[in-house]
Amino acid sequence: MKDFKFKFSRTAVILSVLAIALALGGAGWTIYRIIRFGFPSFTLGLQHVVMLIVCALLLVVFVSLLIRSFYRITDKEIVLRFGVIKSTFKIEEITSVHLFTKTNKLVVYFKNETFTVIVVKPEWNNEFIKALTSKNENIRYDVSYTEKDEDNDGPDGQ
Known part of the structure; x- marks a missing residue:
């Protein structure tokens, strides 16, 4: 855990x-x-x-x-505690995890075509993914890299 x-x-x-x-x-x-x-x-x-x-x-x-706001990875599920609210997600239903580097957010996709956004410290992203994929090797992991100057387009937008 x-x-x-x-x-x-x-x-x-x-x-x-x-x-x-x-x-x-x-x-x-x-x-x-x-x-x-x-x-x-x-x-x-x-x-x-x-x-x-x-x-x-x-x-x-x-x-x-x-x-008391945290994510907990157990053997069978991810538990989200957001204060007094508790949500659980079954690890066996996860199909992939995607890291968006521009926002430092992990998006977890499920078999039923739903998703949830995981927000932890950016330096914990790799540890979170390793802990998650160690519970289910069928989880695919992707990363989106973005250009640093993407938002600084020229005056004509190109």
């Missing part, structure tokens, strides 16, 4: 940290209001309870997203 940590963009990490801070701030402010004013009415008390539940849910989702 081999684990590969999910690679988030810098923006996703920053937004997740901000969401965690906002949830902590919201929970702290609500607790302060409960301590200071109590529950003067049923409606306000209900509002406090709902706010605390929402803040707790946000904390669980975003903390688990940052801590």
Whole structure:
């Protein structure tokens, strides 16, 4: 069993940290209001309870997203943990893996003509592919190489 940590963009990490801070701030402010004013009415008390539940849910989702997001290759399947969400893919149903070097993403193709995109650190791509193909030798591996100057076409587009 081999684990590969999910690679988030810098923006996703920053937004997740901000969401965690906002949830902590919201929970702290609500607790302060409960301590200071109590529950003067049923409606306000209900509002406090709902706010605390929402803040707790946000904390669980975003903390688990940052801590528990990975790909795991077992003997029979690839397990994707994306926070609280879990998906599995059978290794025997994989037909090929394609590495797009321009975006550093692996695309895994299945027998039923579906695919999934794997995003790990670029330096782990070869290790991921070796771990995957060691479980099923029938998996074909392809690489797309791109020109560095491909996006810098001349002024006339040629």
